[in-house]
Amino acid sequence: MLLEIKDLCAGINGKEILKGVNLQINKGEVHAIMGPNGTGKSTLASIIAGRPGYDITRGDILLNGKSLLGMPPEQRAQEGIFLGFQYPVEIPGVSMASFLRAAINETRRYRGQLPLGAVAFARQMKEKEEMVEIKAKMKNRSVNEGFSGGEKKKNEIFQLAMLEPKVAILDETDSGLDIDALRIVAGGVNKCKTEENATVVITHYQRLLEYIVPNYVHILYGGRVVKTGGRELSLELEEKGYDWIKAQVEGEE
Amino acid sequence: MSAEKFLASLERWFQPGSEPPEMGALRRAALERAHALGVPTPKMERWRQSGVANVFEHNYNLPKRDRLPMSPGRCQLDAMATTAMHFSAGKIESAQPLQRLQDGVIAGSLRAAMKEEPELVQRLLAERGLDKMGFFNAVNMALFTDGFFLHVPKNVVLARPIQVIHVLGEYRDALENLRNFVVLEEGAEATLLFCDHSSGREYGFASSVNQFQIGPGAGFKLYRVQNLSDEAACFHQDFFTQQENSRLFSHTIGFNGGLLRGETHVDLQGKGADCEFVGLSLSSRGQRMENFVKVEHQVPHCTSREVFKNIVDDYARGLFNGHVLVHPDAQKTEAYQNNSNIVLTDKAKMSSRPFLEIYADDVKCSHGSSVGQLDDEALFYMRQRGISEENARLLLLYAFAADVINQIDIEPLRRQLDDMVKKRLRGELPSCEDCVLSCSQPEFEVL
Ligand SMILES: Nc1ncnc2c1ncn2[C@@H]1O[C@H](COP(=O)(O)OP(=O)(O)OP(=O)(O)O)[C@@H](O)[C@H]1O
Numbered sequence: 001m002l003l004e005i006k007d008l009c010a011g012i013n014g015k016e017i018l019k020g021v022n023l024q025i026n027k028g029e030v031h032a033i034m035g036p037n038g039t040g041k042s043t044l045a046s047i048i049a050g051r052p053g054y055d056i057t058r059g060d061i062l063l064n065g066k067s068l069l070g071m072p073p074e075q076r077a078q079e080g081i082f083l084g085f086q087y088p089v090e091i092p093g094v095s096m097a098s099f100l101r102a103a104i105n106e107t108r109r110y111r112g113q114l115p116l117g118a119v120a121f122a123r124q125m126k127e128k129e130e131m132v133e134i135k136a137k138m139k140n141r142s143v144n145e146g147f148s149g150g151e152k153k154k155n156e157i158f159q160l161a162m163l164e165p166k167v168a169i170l171d172e173t174d175s176g177l178d179i180d181a182l183r184i185v186a187g188g189v190n191k192c193k194t195e196e197n198a199t200v201v202i203t204h205y206q207r208l209l210e211y212i213v214p215n216y217v218h219i220l221y222g223g224r225v226v227k228t229g230g231r232e233l234s235l236e237l238e239e240k241g242y243d244w245i246k247a248q249v250e251g252e253e
Numbered sequence: 254m255s256a257e258k259f260l261a262s263l264e265r266w267f268q269p270g271s272e273p274p275e276m277g278a279l280r281r282a283a284l285e286r287a288h289a290l291g292v293p294t295p296k297m298e299r300w301r302q303s304g305v306a307n308v309f310e311h312n313y314n315l316p317k318r319d320r321l322p323m324s325p326g327r328c329q330l331d332a333m334a335t336t337a338m339h340f341s342a343g344k345i346e347s348a349q350p351l352q353r354l355q356d357g358v359i360a361g362s363l364r365a366a367m368k369e370e371p372e373l374v375q376r377l378l379a380e381r382g383l384d385k386m387g388f389f390n391a392v393n394m395a396l397f398t399d400g401f402f403l404h405v406p407k408n409v410v411l412a413r414p415i416q417v418i419h420v421l422g423e424y425r426d427a428l429e430n431l432r433n434f435v436v437l438e439e440g441a442e443a444t445l446l447f448c449d450h451s452s453g454r455e456y457g458f459a460s461s462v463n464q465f466q467i468g469p470g471a472g473f474k475l476y477r478v479q480n481l482s483d484e485a486a487c488f489h490q491d492f493f494t495q496q497e498n499s500r501l502f503s504h505t506i507g508f509n510g511g512l513l514r515g516e517t518h519v520d521l522q523g524k525g526a527d528c529e530f531v532g533l534s535l536s537s538r539g540q541r542m543e544n545f546v547k548v549e550h551q552v553p554h555c556t557s558r559e560v561f562k563n564i565v566d567d568y569a570r571g572l573f574n575g576h577v578l579v580h581p582d583a584q585k586t587e588a589y590q591n592n593s594n595i596v597l598t599d600k601a602k603m604s605s606r607p608f609l610e611i612y613a614d615d616v617k618c619s620h621g622s623s624v625g626q627l628d629d630e631a632l633f634y635m636r637q638r639g640i641s642e643e644n645a646r647l648l649l650l651y652a653f654a655a656d657v658i659n660q661i662d663i664e665p666l667r668r669q670l671d672d673m674v675k676k677r678l679r680g681e682l683p684s685c686e687d688c689v690l691s692c693s694q695p696e697f698e699v700l
């Protein structure tokens with residue numbers, strides 16, 4: 001198993017958000033996580049990536065059998081976790097090129113590889129640009145600074161392509177995209193898919209899942225995965241909303 | 254040593270020597286002025302929260318030259334093709350203290366200029382009335398041993414920047430007073446680079462008073478690099494007067510020093526004068542870095558801009574005190590003042606006090622100030638991509654400093670200072686004992 005989340009309970013500022021999340025993700029799979037606003041989807045993604053500030057009260061997160069919980073975020077990234085941010089951050093003054101090069105070379109060093117020189121790095125930029133059909137026109141511009149919402153999301157996918165992680169968790173990468181941009185972003189994600197990695201998409205819309213076809217759809221509600229199904233589950237949600245899920249969960253309790 | 258003892262000891266140093274009698278009288282009067290003013294205290298507005306009181310805790314020695322100073326060549330920015338002038342232990346180091354450069358330009362030792370151009374210098378020295386002098390200025394007038402003198406005649410454009418290196422002597426409890434004069438006549442242009450360094454690890458106090466007269470239509474650029482040991486205190490006071498349509502650009506980077514205090518006083522006296530001040534102070538450990546800026550808009554249609562930045566680490570302290578005064582006649586003034594700061598620890602402190610005082614009604618003035626930490630969201634974003642926390646912090650700090658560095662329009666100097674800033678941020682830049690100015694360009698991983 002590539003990524004395993006076991007009975008994860010976590011909160012922030014004394015507020016309990018995740019109440020026993022279980023997920024199992026194998027190589028080559030695409031998982032979708034759906035669920036009403038405020039149920040903890042972004043929290044789950046942040047905790048996997050190691051954002052500081054959360055209290056993990058129970059459970060574990062294993063990547064290839066190795067627990068991530070004790071690792072700082074950079075080490076998790078170097079181990080192969082990528083988080084596409086719901087709200088990518090602007091970093092004035094730090095150029096896209098120096099940012100990505102630092103990211104790639106620190107990761108390479110962690111993996112015992114030699115750093116990429118300037119020429120090899122430029123070549124990789126170009127290759128990936130072509131692969132995901134996203135121009136890093138912003139190479140010499142500051143990271144995300146002054147980018148439109150859609151440009152920021154595309155930039156996340158370009159970074160995904162550059163960093164080649166084992167598990168990509170994409171938090172609402174489709175929000176705020178126009179129809180063409182959605183197709184480009186989804187196409188980019190699909191091109192990054194291999195037999196060796198896995199993709200987790202967090203989304204509210206069936207539409208993205210028409211492009212990125214999931215093997216599994218999970219519904220996160222009340223801090224737990226309350227239902228798992230195939231791609232037909234997302235169609236059912238699209239049709240019926242969440243009320244029936246809520247009723248079902250409350251009925252059980 | 255106390256403030257009273259400091260004052261009393263001035264008498265001991267006071268030896269007019271072989272100067273013309275008018276000069277002796279001027280020094281004597283300045284000394285009396287210092288006595289009358291008394292030493293500054295932190296209660297005074299200008300000195301609020303300043304670390305300057307520490308300088309009165311030492312028993313000072315006059316400049317001594319019993320050890321060979323740092324070799325001047327080591328500091329020179331070769332690539333800049335500068336004319337270098339080197340001062341140590343309060344005196345110029347040169348076989349030819351006063352040089353006649355192109356087109357009647359005179360540059361070199363003030364002391365030599367007093368001999369060779371007595372009328373010119375005497376007139377300049379007396380120009381700024383004693384009654385306006387503050388304590389350290391008066392002390393400096395009484396005791397200065399030498400200084401840099403530059404006179405650029407009408408419409409002459411100085412072909413090469415002049416680098417003026419001052420190295421605080423390598424002896425205990427040094428007190429060195431230098432007085433620098435720069436006069437740009439109408440339409441003249443010049444670029445100077447002032448480098449302040451110290452060569453030992455003993456305590457010492459370098460005090461300089463710098464008068465810059467910028468004539469009508471003249472253009473002046475002043476770069477300043479300060480890198481002294483944590484034991485040294487360095488206090489410079491710049492007084493600029495600007496005539497109509499003159500331009501001034503002043504750029505300062507403070508790298509190291511126990512106390513670096515810079516004061517800038519600008520008098521915009523002629524219509525259409527424009528001035529810009531850019532400063533970056535990088536303090537750590539127990540260092541204190543202070544900038545005091547006062548810009549006076551006396552006449553209409555002048556513009557002034559100030560951007561000062563501080564990064565304050567460990568238990569260091571930063572201070573910005575900026576005052577823009579717009580007189581009633583100074584309509585159509587444009588004044589901009591900004592101070593932004595990053596404070597890296599709980600023990601580091603930054604005090605920022607921008608202040609606009611406006612008596613004209615048709616003006617565009619704005620000021621801003623911010624004191625903050627590094628952006629946690631940005632840090633997490635970078636770490637999520639695999640960049641270590643340390644390097645993420647470095648990249649953010651460098652980004653903060655970079656727009657100051659990028660305003661240097663002499664490319665070799667920009668490269669060199671860029672390199673020094675990167676080193677400083679990584680904690681690899683010591684004070685100048687190891688002569689960082691001529692260090693080679695190493696390979697960097699992130700910066
Ligand atoms: N720093 C915080 N302090 C307190 N509560 C928080 C904090 N961050 C998130 N929460 C709360 O945790 C819950 C889950 O938030 P989260 O952002 O994970 O939801 P989400 O499922 O991603 O929602 P959306 O679909 O709107 O993006 C919400 O009730 C939110 O208000």
Ligand SMILES: [Mg+2]
Pocket residue numbers: 041042043086171172
């Ligand atoms: Mg969310």
